[in-house]
Amino acid sequence: MPRSGNETTCLFGPVRSRRLGHSLGIDLLKFKTCTLDCAFCECGRTTQLTDTRQVFIPTEKVLQELDNFFVTQDAPEVLTFSGGGEPTLAKNLGALIRQIKRRYPSYKLCLLTNSTLLPNPQVRAEILPVDIIIPSLNAVSPKTFNQINRPLDGLTPAPIMDGLLELKKNYTGQLLLEIFIVPGVNDGEAELAKLRDFAAQLQPDGIQLNSLDRRGAEAWVQPVSAENMQKIKEIFKDFNTNYYLKR
Structure with a gap:
């Protein structure tokens, strides 16, 4: 689980991830800052709904915490930018990616993102060095997108989809x-x-079909039954829906 708003550390875990293995989370935000207020979010309701990028945690503080972690803890397989909000809102994300790549070159970097800032060319350029990017898209239709993701005013699926396609052109x-x-x-x-x-x-290299695991922000969101999930997987049968990190 990501850190709560009362914690001063930006690290959480490591946790065992089915997709990523032994993953150490890096949360660069003030809880809970996001571009969306997703009905299913297991971190709860968004309290700071914004698309303005800023530095929430200084770069040197994050690097110092990582240095301290590696002195006393077993090494994880992956360092993952995630947490209680949208990581690309951190204005120092690009600088941290470069610094971590330089200081800890043996570790894979992963980014979990809701994709809403990918229409921004600067954001796309900053995240290109990341080894694994896991962007989300839960709906193509604006009405469905609004019902699930409850976005900041002005955010719509079409530019997000364009941003994803632009990212794919240059991302290796x-x-x-x-x-x-x-x-x-x-x-x-x-x-x-x-x-x-x-x-x-x-x-994409794979598709992850997810369903509610813990209580979401809204009680009306329910898990998908195993039977229905199997039917949904059949719709995406031409894609790898059992994707795991390539080591």
């Missing part, structure tokens, strides 16, 4: 598209077909 790492399934909202054939068609354009 591993790209795994994440789709969170909310029963009764984006699990219908029409919406899933649109997501499948976009995935065919994007051609």
